[in-house]
Amino acid sequence: MSGTYLGMPAFPEAAHEAVRNDTLRANLRHATHTIRDKRAVAVAELDDWTELREAGKQIKEHTLSRLDHYLVQLEESVTAAGGTVHWAADAEEANRIVADLVKATGEGDTEKREVVKVKSMATQEIGLNEALEAEGIAAYETDLAELIVQLGEDRPSHILVPAIHRNRGEIRDIFRSEMEKWGRAAPENLTDSPAELAEAARLHLREKFLRAEVGISGANFMVAETGTMVVVESEGNGRMCLTLPETLISVVGIEKIVPTWRDLEVFLQTLPRSSTAERMNPYTSMWTGTTDADGPKAFHLVLLDNGRTDTLADEVGRQALRCIRCSACLNVCPVYERAGGHAYGSVYPGPIGAILTPQLRGTASEIDASLPYASSLCGACYDVCPVAIDIPEVLVHLREKVAEQGGPGHRLEKAAIKAAGWVLDHPAVLAAGERVAAKTRRLHPKKLPGPGASQWTDSRDLPEMPAEPFRDWWKKNRT
């Protein structure tokens, strides 16, 4: 994934700052609570939500179980429709393919090359913008939130709304100071009204859309039987990028396939309601290869692995590949709400990020090894997931892997768990221990030093120990 995240501290340290940032906490709380309530209403409108969710899960499950077959079928369909398919095993290869394709379209080497981009998680994951910049190609993000992030030299913190950590006042300030450095300046007297901010983005980006020669996108779905690509969006920036340039390059993870055209009827009902809480998002574009006299003359599809096949190999973890990137799990997650997206150290924050990132990148780094623990396992994410990914199950499964590999803290922890396990397997020893704890209860301090204990007592009192454990009461009173 992007080099931007190298050297991130483990989740607890990163969250430490975020939890104390009152503005961030207020921004996140406001936004996530707004959308979570709306989602519940949108979902409740459909009597068959449970069945749609189950169908979505099963379609993805089936597809993944025959992924090789469907990838080959997709390649055939796209090629037959006039597109060109490329395969990228990792981020570096995908970036190289895209950069070469962009260069091949250029009219002259001296000209400053530029591309317009539709918001895409896959291209963020591979750090495409940075890679293109290194090749002298300017990549302009055109989604409003992505624009805010790019202008603010910031990092995305949410899958759907990458600038969710910014409130309207902060966005106005960024537009005022940064837009003129990238093109058309923000209108004078720009206020913080969302309508005016959206208008400023419209004016700023329009000149870029009209002259764009290359568009770069991801895709929400790829239909194997027809070769159809689907992009779901709201603003129309996607339509601009998919329609106006001569060349379109789509970088898409291999897990985004659905087998049949009909399968879309499930996801086009569940995705908008889960994502923006709408019955349908304003714009959905579907294209199959190229069309004479309509849209790009050249279409390139870059199929991206970048850790997905490793994820697929894990029997429990592979369900993360069902994800349709709706971000409903982020919006209901109490940990995300307090820690914010940046603490997850990846373009995939929140509950889905906590299971996807350690599988795509592995658990060698401190941040990646800490992600499976960034959850209280409350299960709210699983409840709202439109493809029924059991995120708590995968989190615990990944904790097992992290615990097995050892690493900082885990060796001591394992020894402690083993010792406790021995005691718990010997009820007489356990009872003796309980009695000692009860007898010495007057001596217990309210605050405890040392790892684990101090983390508890910094904010909470310990419970008072009882005079005797239950098993002693039982022995005295019921036997």
Next chain:
Amino acid sequence: MRVALFATCVNDAVYPSTAIATVKVLERLGVRVDFPAAQTCCGQPQYNTGYRRETEPLVHRMARAFEGYDHVVTPSGSCVAMVRDNYPRIGRKAYAEGRGSALTDVADSLVPRAYELTEFLVDVLGVTDVGAYFPHRVTYHPSCHGLRMLGLGERPRRLLEAVKGLDLVELPGAEECCGFGGTFAVKNADVSTAMGADKVRNSLSTGADVLCGADNSCLMHIGGMLRRQDAPQRALHIAEILASTEEEPLV
């Protein structure tokens, strides 16, 4: 009907009053209850922290301790969820690792017999009025395991509404996690505390003098924060409210 109490390790060592209350409620309803002394812990803390193999001896211990009982009743939603959701997973993984079906057999045997207390009262005994008396303003926190994994739904509320003298008030943001989460509370103490602080704020806003729940691990966390700030509210397990009667009131 042979009924066993699975007190849980936390209640045995730290909250015996909850286990005693459970015994009293059940006995009052005419249920003869046993406490098999071989029981210790369901293994949830170990399992949820990533130590599945270390959990397995405890799974076997649970099977031995509760062999022969028709129902195993527990005043802890999260421990029942551990048995119901995770014992089958532990069994499947052991089987997939070529270690036979001993653990899947345990799960098959234990899962249908394991009941959370309010489930047992409402579903098996068919009772919502247990004859309790508790003249206090109470708000109810439906812990995540009870709410989302077990689907306890309205059962605790129906039991509380039938308690004489009890004034049940709505908890804002009730479905939100309190931030305990087992080892999460120490591994991610900052976030856990922030979640707990919001839960406490919501709970105090109700004006209730008791925050009630069906899981003492959550209550240890919320109650610990309430005590730290000397709040005019205490955390109390639902079993203790249901055990309180006019003859023998809990104060």
Next chain:
Amino acid sequence: MTSPSTPRPTSSSTSSSRERILGRVRAALADAPTAPPAARDYLTSHTADDPTVILDLLHENLADYRALVHRTEERELPSLIADLLTKHGAGSVAVPPGLPASWLSGTAVEQRHDEGAPLTPYDLDATDAVITGCALAIAETGTIVLDGGPGQGRRALTLVPDVHICVVRAADQVVASVPLAMPRLDPARPLTWISGPSATSDIELDRVEGVHGPRTLHVVLVTETSAPGGRGGTAAGS
């Protein structure tokens, strides 16, 4: 279409990556059985099979997402379109090939036909409005779908001008639900699903209408004969 074959990738490097990725997929799935095809226990439609109910629902849902909805009879269509163009002060309107000439017979606004030399993006940016028909409309989601057929034109046409007037034939172009829409659409054609004007939720997850696509979307529901009890006139919002 389902038999594996050897396509022609563009370069030897991606060709070897192709084999590598497919090899990894097969290795990852070595022990995994094929999951069965999905059970489709969901509903085909959530709406009563009554054209009046379905048309009313379309109207309501379009308006809910801030499309401006009008109902009219075939013979009133030219004057309604003329009125709408006048109301927006439009000086020019983009016209896709195959649009019935009669629709614009009531207006004197300059017509820019996208035929012969196609309109450039800059031409379209300088055009005030566009008028099209559609392939179909979906009531439950308040969606119109364009497929580039006659009277709809290429995708850029309905994207760059700031006002889009879309005519829907109530008699045969309205379906109740997404599952009922899918079999009527041809995936080989470029499809654009439109549900209200351009919008964004990117500022504090609050919905605001009007970003890059047309900021005004008029949808005209045309009936052939007088529909008793139907809603008339313009409705926006809900």
